Amino acid sequence: MEVKEARQYVIDRLEYAFKPRSVAVIGASRNETKVGFKVIQGLRRSGYEGIIYPVNLKAETVAGLEAFKNINDIPDEVDLAFVALPAVAVFDALKDCVKKGVKIAVVSSSGFGEVGNKDLQTEIAMYCRENELPLIGPNLVGIGTPYHDFNCGFVPYLPNKGPVALISQSGSNLLAALGSSQLEHFGISMFVGLGNKADVDFCEMIKYADQEPHTKSIAVYIEALDSPEAFKKACLECEKPITVIKVGASKIGVKAAFAHTASENRGHSNEEYDKLFEESGVMRENTWMEFLDTSLALGNCPPLRGDNVVMITNGGGAGLLACDHFERLGYPLKELKDISPELRTNIRKYMPPFGSPLNPIDISGTATSDMYGGALRTAYRDENVDGIMISVCPTAVTDVEAITDTVIAIHKQYKNLGKPFIMECQGGHECREAIMKLRDHGIPAYSTMEQAVNAMVALRRYSRIMYHKEELLDQAAKEAENNK
Amino acid sequence: MEVKEARQYVIDRLEYAFKPRSVAVIGASRNETKVGFKVIQGLRRSGYEGIIYPVNLKAETVAGLEAFKNINDIPDEVDLAFVALPAVAVFDALKDCVKKGVKIAVVSSSGFGEVGNKDLQTEIAMYCRENELPLIGPNLVGIGTPYHDFNCGFVPYLPNKGPVALISQSGSNLLAALGSSQLEHFGISMFVGLGNKADVDFCEMIKYADQEPHTKSIAVYIEALDSPEAFKKACLECEKPITVIKVGASKIGVKAAFAHTASENRGHSNEEYDKLFEESGVMRENTWMEFLDTSLALGNCPPLRGDNVVMITNGGGAGLLACDHFERLGYPLKELKDISPELRTNIRKYMPPFGSPLNPIDISGTATSDMYGGALRTAYRDENVDGIMISVCPTAVTDVEAITDTVIAIHKQYKNLGKPFIMECQGGHECREAIMKLRDHGIPAYSTMEQAVNAMVALRRYSRIMYHKEELLDQAAKEAENNK
Numbered sequence: 001m002e003v004k005e006a007r008q009y010v011i012d013r014l015e016y017a018f019k020p021r022s023v024a025v026i027g028a029s030r031n032e033t034k035v036g037f038k039v040i041q042g043l044r045r046s047g048y049e050g051i052i053y054p055v056n057l058k059a060e061t062v063a064g065l066e067a068f069k070n071i072n073d074i075p076d077e078v079d080l081a082f083v084a085l086p087a088v089a090v091f092d093a094l095k096d097c098v099k100k101g102v103k104i105a106v107v108s109s110s111g112f113g114e115v116g117n118k119d120l121q122t123e124i125a126m127y128c129r130e131n132e133l134p135l136i137g138p139n140l141v142g143i144g145t146p147y148h149d150f151n152c153g154f155v156p157y158l159p160n161k162g163p164v165a166l167i168s169q170s171g172s173n174l175l176a177a178l179g180s181s182q183l184e185h186f187g188i189s190m191f192v193g194l195g196n197k198a199d200v201d202f203c204e205m206i207k208y209a210d211q212e213p214h215t216k217s218i219a220v221y222i223e224a225l226d227s228p229e230a231f232k233k234a235c236l237e238c239e240k241p242i243t244v245i246k247v248g249a250s251k252i253g254v255k256a257a258f259a260h261t262a263s264e265n266r267g268h269s270n271e272e273y274d275k276l277f278e279e280s281g282v283m284r285e286n287t288w289m290e291f292l293d294t295s296l297a298l299g300n301c302p303p304l305r306g307d308n309v310v311m312i313t314n315g316g317g318a319g320l321l322a323c324d325h326f327e328r329l330g331y332p333l334k335e336l337k338d339i340s341p342e343l344r345t346n347i348r349k350y351m352p353p354f355g356s357p358l359n360p361i362d363i364s365g366t367a368t369s370d371m372y373g374g375a376l377r378t379a380y381r382d383e384n385v386d387g388i389m390i391s392v393c394p395t396a397v398t399d400v401e402a403i404t405d406t407v408i409a410i411h412k413q414y415k416n417l418g419k420p421f422i423m424e425c426q427g428g429h430e431c432r433e434a435i436m437k438l439r440d441h442g443i444p445a446y447s448t449m450e451q452a453v454n455a456m457v458a459l460r461r462y463s464r465i466m467y468h469k470e471e472l473l474d475q476a477a478k479e480a481e482n483n484k
Numbered sequence: 485m486e487v488k489e490a491r492q493y494v495i496d497r498l499e500y501a502f503k504p505r506s507v508a509v510i511g512a513s514r515n516e517t518k519v520g521f522k523v524i525q526g527l528r529r530s531g532y533e534g535i536i537y538p539v540n541l542k543a544e545t546v547a548g549l550e551a552f553k554n555i556n557d558i559p560d561e562v563d564l565a566f567v568a569l570p571a572v573a574v575f576d577a578l579k580d581c582v583k584k585g586v587k588i589a590v591v592s593s594s595g596f597g598e599v600g601n602k603d604l605q606t607e608i609a610m611y612c613r614e615n616e617l618p619l620i621g622p623n624l625v626g627i628g629t630p631y632h633d634f635n636c637g638f639v640p641y642l643p644n645k646g647p648v649a650l651i652s653q654s655g656s657n658l659l660a661a662l663g664s665s666q667l668e669h670f671g672i673s674m675f676v677g678l679g680n681k682a683d684v685d686f687c688e689m690i691k692y693a694d695q696e697p698h699t700k701s702i703a704v705y706i707e708a709l710d711s712p713e714a715f716k717k718a719c720l721e722c723e724k725p726i727t728v729i730k731v732g733a734s735k736i737g738v739k740a741a742f743a744h745t746a747s748e749n750r751g752h753s754n755e756e757y758d759k760l761f762e763e764s765g766v767m768r769e770n771t772w773m774e775f776l777d778t779s780l781a782l783g784n785c786p787p788l789r790g791d792n793v794v795m796i797t798n799g800g801g802a803g804l805l806a807c808d809h810f811e812r813l814g815y816p817l818k819e820l821k822d823i824s825p826e827l828r829t830n831i832r833k834y835m836p837p838f839g840s841p842l843n844p845i846d847i848s849g850t851a852t853s854d855m856y857g858g859a860l861r862t863a864y865r866d867e868n869v870d871g872i873m874i875s876v877c878p879t880a881v882t883d884v885e886a887i888t889d890t891v892i893a894i895h896k897q898y899k900n901l902g903k904p905f906i907m908e909c910q911g912g913h914e915c916r917e918a919i920m921k922l923r924d925h926g927i928p929a930y931s932t933m934e935q936a937v938n939a940m941v942a943l944r945r946y947s948r949i950m951y952h953k954e955e956l957l958d959q960a961a962k963e964a965e966n967n968k
Contacts, residue, residue, distance in 0.1 A: 426663065
């Protein structure tokens, strides 16, 4: 349901949605296949240290915990109420929540707007707003943060710790990303599946993520915006980079999005969304992989302040893939002689005579970790260099592990210079391990060149957005004035 | 060096490059860091069962094998001579090979065209042509096939067995792909790094791959074509699908490609290559990932004969990503009612009432392996369905392993119907394992939706090429006539 702008009481209460001291599960179940059981199981598996109160009309205990017939029977304060009841029973439960004075409610139940039951959804949302009880959902898959060991819902994974806040309207895509987080060491600070977003909207989640200390970038999956103006304002006021993916752009997707999360895209063209995102200062990505890849880079790296990117590689072919992809994206690599003639001379120390100091800088298939280290240090130290990419190709003489360790040590030493540094390493198991280790040390690393290039270009795009932030804010203020 | 068209003696001899009974390593070395040692080590590690003859002027034995001062001292026939000598010594070695009557020579040595030493390269190529000794390389990283346990060069990986022939001008990208083959269960039938391609050219490799029985699709990485007409003819005559990636398209890439494999791209625009590839009936991909992903699909699946693709998913968000990406590529999904009203009715049996039989067919987050199996079988059996995609999202109740096994069994039963079937499964470790298992069973499976959609669309693009093959052949014949 529409909001004019992000509500402060909602933003304040979101702290209890991600870091509650206690959770009441209304609709707690002893049946292991039910959400009312899964949520308790998930909380325990994630190592949640707060108090869990099962609420169940009949059972004395659920999952070994004392159960309560009504949330109002719980003798202590409840921060978060998780509602896992059939749709028809949700309204009464929310009334109980208001009576109890819970800080925030999360409703996982489906059977609302997405199946045409919009009236009931609006009714409960209105009620919650009147009573200032923020409601997340309904039709929500889960919410949590690895920094609070908190996984609340039916998400089988608690993600790896890291810088990206993931705000997803879709549950399935959230699940996929959280699975990838574990598998690919993609670090996440907090996550939520917004579902039908009857009450709490994107704008409030963005505002909360902006103040959440572990979050360095915000990734938002959107099926439709109910409140584009509130979204824009929240984004423009946000000091962290925001990446969005907006689906339901296709003809058939409009129908599918409605069936999925009751998302209303009729009358809003893809181009209008493009314009909105541009005016909001957020970066739109088209594919899921680009969406995640660029969020990771934005969460780990400073913006790329200029076009002087140098690329160091031991593989000529890898370098060529990079050249082409940079140019395809409209950010062509510059020759090293045009970036820094001095660097062109100095970097020769770290390559054999048949290496090529063009850019990509081909330090040859025989490159050792010392050569990589020397070249990287030289590039970091050169004032004309804005960003650095390293590509490692596993030839028979390449010690991928030693190169990885060298690079991590040098990155640690120089990261405060504010130059983005991105790695690419495609190959077998040793490359996969390298990528995981690099990511664990805050270096965005990818297994294909186009991913690495996309990531570096995203850092440049974000830098340009930052430079234009004032203009975007002025423009938004004028529009707001005109609309009055 | 240019060839007018693929030479039959070269194609015939290529059998000895991939499946030799014996290999002489000229420049075999006792120094473990040298190519002359690595190649023998690689052959042994791969389990090569042919005979290895080290050739070394001074050593009595190399790597425990009897060494010969000259290839002509070897008492038996030699199929393949692998030359790992400094550039200056290569010509003499090739003369010895001619004298010995070896079937084919592979030269790994660098120091030729790529460093400006084009004259020597031309000289040896001319010599080899005069004497009908096919030469692969120089500046080559390796050649081999897992079906002959043959890994000859300095490639640290023998790839997994499978349908894709990988012909790469770049060594580093070949290495990356072979590493991925092991890591991602990407099946390869044969591989070669062509390097400077002084003599043997793409056209001959393509012709050989076309007749190689394990090969079902051909993936070609190109930095520049010396013989575009011969390439076109070979491609048009090839009965297997061909995917190409052509780099060096960017401004800086032209220079980098020359420094890498002496590739001459000046005067040949990217658009001219686009035209050539279209006229050749091959599919050009832009990114490395698309190049590999589509090759895998083309190697495992029949072409997609019509636009009636149905997608079955347990995740609405995943379905939406698919809708958008299909439409973005110009191949929009059709609604199920327009594909088969009967299927729309029948498939309802395999979803809960809140599922959505639109297309994507959302069988809901609670979908079991039986529901997936029933839906898949129903879609296979429907005559109006041309291709099927399945997406599995790991909700808390999803048994990814059971779904995988069900799907593999049904695919086995129905694969002879000639309908492409592609899977997507993004999430944690269970999804990764599912992808590997599916690939091992000949089902192209991917971890993101855009990859799966790209793959399905590639099968449609290939189908259209097949329908136009006659026209392309006629056109090429007319051009050839005009050029006379």
